[in-house]
Amino acid sequence: MFNLPRGTRDFTPEEMEKRRYVEHHMASTIKSFGYREIQTPTFETLELFTAKSGDAIIDELYSFKDKGGRDLALRPELTAPVMRFYVEKLQMEPKPLKLFYFGNCFRYDRPQKGRYREFQQMGCELIGTSTTEALAELIALAYYAIKNTGLKNIDIRIGNLDFLNQQFKTCLSEYYPAGANEVFRLIDKEDFNELHNQFDNYGIPEEKQKKFLGFLGSNNINDLKKYIQVKDLKRYEEIISILKNDYGISKIKIEMKIARGLDYYKGLVFEIDAPILGAEKQLCGGGEYDLVEQFGGTDVSTSGFALGFDRTILALETENYTFPSYDIEVYIIPVNETTIRKSIEIAKNLRKEGILTDMDLLRRGIGKSLKYANSKNAKKVIIIGPEELEKNSVVVKDMKSGEQEIIKISNLINKLKNN
Amino acid sequence: MFNLPRGTRDFTPEEMEKRRYVEHHMASTIKSFGYREIQTPTFETLELFTAKSGDAIIDELYSFKDKGGRDLALRPELTAPVMRFYVEKLQMEPKPLKLFYFGNCFRYDRPQKGRYREFQQMGCELIGTSTTEALAELIALAYYAIKNTGLKNIDIRIGNLDFLNQQFKTCLSEYYPAGANEVFRLIDKEDFNELHNQFDNYGIPEEKQKKFLGFLGSNNINDLKKYIQVKDLKRYEEIISILKNDYGISKIKIEMKIARGLDYYKGLVFEIDAPILGAEKQLCGGGEYDLVEQFGGTDVSTSGFALGFDRTILALETENYTFPSYDIEVYIIPVNETTIRKSIEIAKNLRKEGILTDMDLLRRGIGKSLKYANSKNAKKVIIIGPEELEKNSVVVKDMKSGEQEIIKISNLINKLKNN
Numbered sequence: 001m002f003n004l005p006r007g008t009r010d011f012t013p014e015e016m017e018k019r020r021y022v023e024h025h026m027a028s029t030i031k032s033f034g035y036r037e038i039q040t041p042t043f044e045t046l047e048l049f050t051a052k053s054g055d056a057i058i059d060e061l062y063s064f065k066d067k068g069g070r071d072l073a074l075r076p077e078l079t080a081p082v083m084r085f086y087v088e089k090l091q092m093e094p095k096p097l098k099l100f101y102f103g104n105c106f107r108y109d110r111p112q113k114g115r116y117r118e119f120q121q122m123g124c125e126l127i128g129t130s131t132t133e134a135l136a137e138l139i140a141l142a143y144y145a146i147k148n149t150g151l152k153n154i155d156i157r158i159g160n161l162d163f164l165n166q167q168f169k170t171c172l173s174e175y176y177p178a179g180a181n182e183v184f185r186l187i188d189k190e191d192f193n194e195l196h197n198q199f200d201n202y203g204i205p206e207e208k209q210k211k212f213l214g215f216l217g218s219n220n221i222n223d224l225k226k227y228i229q230v231k232d233l234k235r236y237e238e239i240i241s242i243l244k245n246d247y248g249i250s251k252i253k254i255e256m257k258i259a260r261g262l263d264y265y266k267g268l269v270f271e272i273d274a275p276i277l278g279a280e281k282q283l284c285g286g287g288e289y290d291l292v293e294q295f296g297g298t299d300v301s302t303s304g305f306a307l308g309f310d311r312t313i314l315a316l317e318t319e320n321y322t323f324p325s326y327d328i329e330v331y332i333i334p335v336n337e338t339t340i341r342k343s344i345e346i347a348k349n350l351r352k353e354g355i356l357t358d359m360d361l362l363r364r365g366i367g368k369s370l371k372y373a374n375s376k377n378a379k380k381v382i383i384i385g386p387e388e389l390e391k392n393s394v395v396v397k398d399m400k401s402g403e404q405e406i407i408k409i410s411n412l413i414n415k416l417k418n419n
Numbered sequence: 420m421f422n423l424p425r426g427t428r429d430f431t432p433e434e435m436e437k438r439r440y441v442e443h444h445m446a447s448t449i450k451s452f453g454y455r456e457i458q459t460p461t462f463e464t465l466e467l468f469t470a471k472s473g474d475a476i477i478d479e480l481y482s483f484k485d486k487g488g489r490d491l492a493l494r495p496e497l498t499a500p501v502m503r504f505y506v507e508k509l510q511m512e513p514k515p516l517k518l519f520y521f522g523n524c525f526r527y528d529r530p531q532k533g534r535y536r537e538f539q540q541m542g543c544e545l546i547g548t549s550t551t552e553a554l555a556e557l558i559a560l561a562y563y564a565i566k567n568t569g570l571k572n573i574d575i576r577i578g579n580l581d582f583l584n585q586q587f588k589t590c591l592s593e594y595y596p597a598g599a600n601e602v603f604r605l606i607d608k609e610d611f612n613e614l615h616n617q618f619d620n621y622g623i624p625e626e627k628q629k630k631f632l633g634f635l636g637s638n639n640i641n642d643l644k645k646y647i648q649v650k651d652l653k654r655y656e657e658i659i660s661i662l663k664n665d666y667g668i669s670k671i672k673i674e675m676k677i678a679r680g681l682d683y684y685k686g687l688v689f690e691i692d693a694p695i696l697g698a699e700k701q702l703c704g705g706g707e708y709d710l711v712e713q714f715g716g717t718d719v720s721t722s723g724f725a726l727g728f729d730r731t732i733l734a735l736e737t738e739n740y741t742f743p744s745y746d747i748e749v750y751i752i753p754v755n756e757t758t759i760r761k762s763i764e765i766a767k768n769l770r771k772e773g774i775l776t777d778m779d780l781l782r783r784g785i786g787k788s789l790k791y792a793n794s795k796n797a798k799k800v801i802i803i804g805p806e807e808l809e810k811n812s813v814v815v816k817d818m819k820s821g822e823q824e825i826i827k828i829s830n831l832i833n834k835l836k837n838n
Contacts, residue, residue, distance in 0.1 A: 358453030
């Protein structure tokens with residue numbers, strides 16, 4: 001008896017059908033915006049991830065050595081691999097370059113509810129432009145990629161790391177010689193109690209604390225104008241205006257508390273939530289970032305987002321979304337051994353027409369076979385007996401109504417397709 | 420500058436489109452036979468693979484330890500994981516159970532032409548039946564799964580490990596106290612020179628050598644009758660007859676030299692080749708096997724096959740198959756900044772209709788934008804200028820004919836969909 005490795009999952013046919021359905025709708029939306037799929041290996045050199053996120057990330061990675069003694073790691077995310085690919089092979093492509101990916105990622109932490117050691121991400125990277133319409137399109141795409149799966153309630157929160165850095169500089173930097181990381185880590189965790197304590201310990205004057213926290217609490221453009229100059233606000237404001245007015249997306253929040261992975265994000269950042277999921281509500285994170293130069297490429301504007309595939313499915317389930325079923329359309333039962341070969345031929349011809357067809361492979365008789373067909377939610381059953389076959393006919397039973405009809409074999413496909 | 424790990428690959432958009440196309444056609448065929456998809460983790464406990472294939476396999480695996488110190492390995496194939504899943508969670512499902520998978524596998528050997536350290540396999544497992552019609556359907560499915568991708572020339576070779584074992588017993592076993600493995604390994608490699616040498620070294624009488632090699636060379640039922648009793652041949656003969664007559668598959672060869680992984684295969688075995696690929700022609704391998712009891716489950720008939728996904732694509736390319744293209748349908752060019760927001764709105768509406776739409780995000784003017792649209796093989800370009808907009812119209816340019824037309828915005832979707 002062998003067990004599933006801790007923190008990983010097997011997916012049943014029912015679960016896979018949900019996953020493929022969501023994958024299909026996300027990918028279709030992303031492709032309709034002109035993005036094209038790429039794929040990178042499941043593992044990369046360890047240094048790719050430490051260069052991007054620092055050595056601290058090693059503890060969260062599955063790493064191992066290859067035959068040449070080189071350190072490798074299962075990828076924890078896909079932005080670094082995609083940027084490595086871009087720098088190695090795609091820099092000469094016409095800009096902008098719109099790339100998307102769908103792949104499994106790995107995280108070496110303690111398994112907990114809704115967090116697995118292997119999980120899937122779909123994401124987009126936009127390379128070569130940073131106009132307002134480009135950023136607005138990227139955020140709209142992330143929104144529609146989730147929305148078009150059928151999820152009803154989602155919110156977009158849009159932040160700006162330039163504003164956050166600017167406020168840190170004005171209010172706090174003289175008290176934090178080690179830089180903003182300590183502060184931003186607490187903001188990212190939304191641990192405001194600890195932030196207050198830290199401010200008091202560091203001796204930040206009350207006025208400056210108040211100003212910084214006031215900025216963090218801003219949730220509309222007029223509030224923001226108290227802290228940020230109008231000329232600096234213009235781009236941010238325009239992007240939100242395009243999203244609201246041209247894309248017609250109403251559920252947008254201004255949110256200065258987004259402080260995601262400051263090592264390479266910059267400028268505009270955004271997150272998308274499914275509030276129905278409570279504390280683990282975040283489905284998507286993205287924004288503008290800098291990685292290309294660090295990876296040895298020529299500087300270029302880059303932005304992107306990653307969608308949490310598993311959480312999107314969880315959100316749909318929580319909203320009681322009705323996923324489509326992929327049941328057998330026709331189940332064929334040979335009445336006895338003499339009709340098996342004719343049954344095979346009929347099954348072959350139905351499948352050629354794209355009809356999802358299964359047949360009894362156990363010679364178990366009509367009663368048991370009907371029971372099996374029922375357990376598989378088959379829509380129709382075809383019973384193939386020697387007497388009907390002599391008249392080139394078969395019995396077709398509708399499993400919902402229970403009605404039976406004798407149909408000529410030559411008319412079978414026609415009959416099944418028009419039902 | 421970071422590099423791709425040795426032996427692995429990045430896939431460009433063009434390559435991914437081919438891969439998704441082949442995946443789609445293989446999966447559609449498999450689903451039309453009543454199979455349903457499952458998924459297992461990318462890594463398993465190391466002992467799962469050593470239990471199935473012996474300790475020798477460790478050298479060919481990527482293995483590492485998890486936080487609990489347990490040995491894990493990236494999966495080299497998917498039959499063992501699927502059987503682990505079956506024994507753990509699916510034994511109570513109605514039989515027969517038809518499962519398929521598509522996933523990446525990993526092999527830790529020296530990279531060479533057409534062999535990669537990470538590769539993809541699609542495969543099927545049939546659990547709970549071993550009737551002639553069940554085995555014939557499985558082989559027909561493997562054939563159609565490849566054939567329906569568009570590949571023209573493929574051969575099926577069908578062998579039988581019961582026959583092979585029987586002949587080994589009759590002719591050779593008294594000279595091989597350590598069992599058949601040594602002989603079968605050479606047969607599997609088709610190294611007949613070495614096999615002859617070994618026979619001579621072991622002092623096998625010429626008559627017995629001749630008989631065994633005569634059996635191995637059999638390529639029709641009449642030949643086989645010289646070695647195997649008619650009653651033992653019946654099932655094998657019937658399966659081939661169903662494939663030839665009921666499924667209409669002509670390219671079937673009787674082949675006693677298939678000696679695949681004898682540790683768990685038994686009975687019927689088969690391989691499918693694309694002869695155009697030369698020495699590396701094998702696209703598929705499968706047959707009946709025993710693993711469930713060894714994995715702690717209740718004994719049940721099992722058979723299956725795995726398709727080499729990468730080689731199928733290579734074979735299609737070698738046959739110069741014309742893969743479909745997934746080019747941009749409409750590229751939108753705002754003539755200047757005043758028409759950007761209207762352009763966004765039109766792009767949004769076209770995408771909503773499922774039209775693959777991209778738009779200029781760089782404000783680079785008509786000339787450069789047309790050049791870009793051309794480099795992306797866009798079918799139509801919509802040029803949005805202030806004068807036409809005043810009349811609620813836009814210019815639509817057909818990129819193939821070069822013709823331009825002024826179209827009312829209200830009539831745009833209609834026009835584009837009927838073209």
